[in-house]
Amino acid sequence: MSIYNDKPWLSLYHESVEERIExxxxxxxxxFTQTVEKYKNKTALTFYDRTFTYEQVDGITKQYTASLHSLGFTKGDRFAVMLPNTPHYLFTLFSVSKLGGIGVQVNPMYIEREIEHVLKDSGAEYMIVLDQLYPRVKQVQKKTNLKHVIVVSLGSEVTEIEENDFFFNDFLSLGTEQPPHVEIDPVEDIAMLQYTGGTTGVSKGVMLTHRNLMTNIEQIYEFMFKPIEYPDNPKIMSVLPMFHIYGLTCNVFLGFKCGCNQIILPRFELQEVVETVKREKPFQFSGVPTMYVAxxxxxxxEEYGFDQISYFNSGGSAMPIEQLQTFEKRTNSNLCEGYGLSEASPTTHFNPPTRDRKVGSVGIPLPGLESKIIKETDRGPIDVPVGEVGELLVRGPQVMKGYWQREEETNAALKEGWLYTGDLARMDEEGYFYIVDRKKDMIIASGFNVYPREIEEILYQHPAIQEVIVVGVPDEYRGETVKAFINLKSGEKATEEDVIAFARKLLAPYKVPSIVEVRDELPKSAVGKLLRRKLRDEEINKARS
Structure with missing residues (x-):
């Protein structure tokens, strides 16, 4: 009998949390309908000096839906969204959903080549875009199926647009007829194509059904919000990118379900964020590790009221322990880490908010989720014992339908309902999970398995280091050797020799970086995740040339 079948983590659930989600x-x-009815006159969104009640959001969404219907938008059509965080993001996704359409997430930092790939791959015929990004879209439109572009302008400058395209406010007046009611099959109908960031290869569209998303919303609410007291119409910071599934599910959709007032900022700008926190006094703040490092x-x-925020959480990538402890000390708070991935809508594990957090752990599986750690053998995959490292697998109703038009990749990722995450992890006796590293990121140096994250955690303890990425680079003698890329805190200095000497005191010799490169900036994804793959590819290409 496998330890994972026993689910030791269930004993850690709050008494109000059910083992399984109905x-x-x-x-x-x-x-959308249930929330609007329940919180009609409450504030749903705050965007600088503008606020929208749930009833006002409903009114705009009805106009939007009618206008989309008048253009011929029907069930199954794809609608691409290329915006920073704005209220228009919510208006769009809920309107598209009402007509049975599929939202296509497009990173607003994409260049023309990447935009073209997503539009061609998804077959999107409709799109909403920020005015500043409109020229990029028009550069590639003729190579795609795109018919109409809706333009959002947040400034005073007026952009010239082409025929068949619309400014957002003008577009709302197009619909004159009541759109039809569209039947949705939550289990089968796709609500969202969430394109992976491309850090694991070619960007793929993750097919998330209505049931996938609704399950994860309910799981997070049951596990994180239900056990704690939160005020009526609580304010939550919405600074995580909405085009990323973490920001979309854990902020936008969950915030909507809970009747929150989402304080929307287009992007993470450090001074703007701290001033907004001081002014708005939010109840909850979600971020990624690079935000907390900033x-x-x-x-x-300490002067901006972060100690008044009741609830902090972090996801998207591993939080360096040194940075976590520094943030908690400076804000007198408890920061909870979780884990998830686009293919799981995204959250699968989280630290229980009513228990002492285990530093370095991503927590325990959410209600209704199965989770185990396996290793491949000649006889097939087998479960590993407690404390042993293997690949993390998850199974549950929030796991994706598959990859859009990619049967081979889908079959490789989904086996008997289990999602193979590609992440190396271990579980302790109580049922807490720890992410060790990406399976593909493991370094094999002189036959030893070396996990980059372990080395990064050590280097983060160096007083001069702000951020660090560790990769394996080709080595004729060792096969691979360890290289660390770092950037330094403002005003600090450290040489390659300093960093290597520091590492030697705390790491076995085969784990100590042989090379250290100092950079002004390390590459990040749009959500702020440090991009190890980009640096590793640079080193591989360098070795080949």
């Missing part, structure tokens, strides 16, 4: 056949449309770098963080 997933009703609800769609995003049901979420907050730690603020010399006067």
């Amino acid at each position: 997933v009703k056949d609800l769609s995003l449309n049901d979420l 907050l730690n770098s603020h010399p006067k963080l």
Whole structure:
């Protein structure tokens, strides 16, 4: 009998949390309708000096839906969204959903080549875009199926647009007829194509059904919000990118379900964020590790009221322990880490908010989720014992339908309902999980397995280091050797020799970086995740040339 079948983590659930989630056949449309009815006159969104009640959001969405219908948008059509965080993002996704359409997430930092790939791959015929990004879209439109572009302008400058395209406010007046009611099959109908960031190869569209998203919303609510007391119409910071599934599910959709007032900022700008926190006094703040690293770098963080925020969480990538402890000390708070991936809508594990957090752990599986750690053998995959490292697998109703038009990749990722995450992990006796590293990122140096994250955690303890990425680089003698890329805190200095000497005191010899390169900036994804793959590819290409 496998230890994972026993689910030791269940003993850690709060008494109000059910072991399994009763997933009703609800769609995003049901979420929207029920929430508007419940919180009608409450504030739903705050965007600088503008606020929208739930009733006002409903009114705009009805106009939007009618206008989309008048253009011929029907069930199954794809609608691409290329915006920073704005209220228009919510208006769009809920309107598309009402007509049975599929939202296509497009990173607003994409260049023309990447935009073209997503539009061609998804077959999107409709798109909404920020005015500043409009020229990029028009550069590639003729190579795609795109018919109409809706333009959002946040400034005073007027962009010239082409025929068949619309400014957002003008577009809302197109619809004169009541759109038809569209039946949604939550289990089968796709609500979202969430394109992976491309850090694991060619960007693929993750097919997330209404049931996938509604399940994860309910799981997070049951596990994180239900056990704690939160005020009526609580304010939550919405600075995580909405085009990323973490920001979309854990902020936008969950915030909507809970009747929150989402304080929307287009992007993470350090000074703007701290000033907004001081002014708005939010109840909850979600971020990624690089955001917390940036907050730690603020010399006067203690003066902006972060100690008044009730709930902090972090996801997207591993939080360096040194940075986590620094943030908690400076804000007198408890920061909870979780784990997830686009293919799981995204959250699968989280630290229980009512228990002492285990530093370095991503927590325990959410209700209704199965989780185990395996290793491949000649006889096939087998479960590993407690404490042993292997690949993390998850299974549950929030796991994707598959990759859009990619049967081979789908079959490789999904086996008997289990999602193979590609992440190396271990579980302790209580049922807490720890992410060790990406399976593909493991370095094999002189026959030894070396995990980059372990080395990064050590280097983060160096007083001069702000951020670090460790990769394996080709080595004729060792096969691979360890290289660390670092950038330094403002005003600090450190040489390659200094860093290597520091590492030698805390790491076995085969784990110590042989090379250290100092850079002004390390590559990051749009959500702020440090991009190890980009640096590793640079080193491989360098070795080949």
